Amino acid sequence: MTHDVTVPDEEYWDTRYAQSDRMWSGRPNSALVREAGDLAPGSALDLGCGEGADAIWLAERGWEVTAVDISGVALGRAAGHAAATAVADRITWQRHDLSATFPAGTFDLVTAQFLHSPSDAMPREDILRKAAAAVAPGGVLLIVGHAGLPAWEPDSAVPLPTPEEVVADLGLPDGEWDLLRCEEHPSFRTGHDGKPDPRTDNTVKLRRRTA
Template structure:
């Protein structure tokens, strides 16, 4: 999840995201993130964890390919839409939608894939590292952690966002237990709210916990 609005003084992250989703019947495209598709195609399906699942496009795409997905978000509005998307796609039995404020609670269990796409918030105080470290800890041996985010600066607050090298360092992974499979910046083309074609720079980090 990500957004270019700012959090009103005194508002919680949950209130911000619920209000954001309530502004429209659909916020995102309904299609899975392209990096998720590219980097997980060919992986044997198992248990997946989708952090900040939004309206559920990634979770549904994975479930359609045999994954058992735990989909989490801080917005109950978004989770309701994700659950509906899963029902409409016929994979409700493979998508478990769970509400979590990931700075406070985290899904239990181990996962073959943990995916965090655009897990940002428009405030410098958002403790992204405190979420991504438990995310790495939840990956089982042989499993994969995929983190995709915006690069550069986040408008309008001009937050500086970390490079993949900085994200990797912040995970504090145990030496000799992980391998880096992907660390890159890439351009993404999209249409903004005014119908203009724009190019954004994102980055992607994919690491694998080595089998025991």
């Protein structure tokens, strides 16, 4: 993954999505399925929604979803996928450069799945702090990220914090949150060559206390 730093993130991601008809698998992220499958549906914020598989999965389970991405190409594709389901009216698609703007409101679930960027212009830690602030009392913050890059991206400068570093960077006030999960785990996906691409990911899951 290379990124010309003179190209704005919005243009970079629009160009990358436009290079193929589908960039991702069309399936929801396995960590989201595992960690949110037993949550009572409410309002959800999906940060970096891409082509919409996570948002559609949540909506199919009764969630009212605000799905956000920097790429208008990705959002248009996501809306098209949602239109082919019975849950399109449960999803609001919003275009945000999260380094500049953030969705309004609070949510029962805020999920950030692999919110990485090859650009230093994306202040990931600040965005995740805003994500935490957007969690309603009793709600859940779910952050899933890469802990290791695949062999075909050996020279990437994308920072990959440990789950403990993610929690520390959130700077959460003592006594206001319960840490439900903070761990690395193996992840298996298909690489660019069609072969299995094992790597390590990490998951941080917290619940905001109601009092």
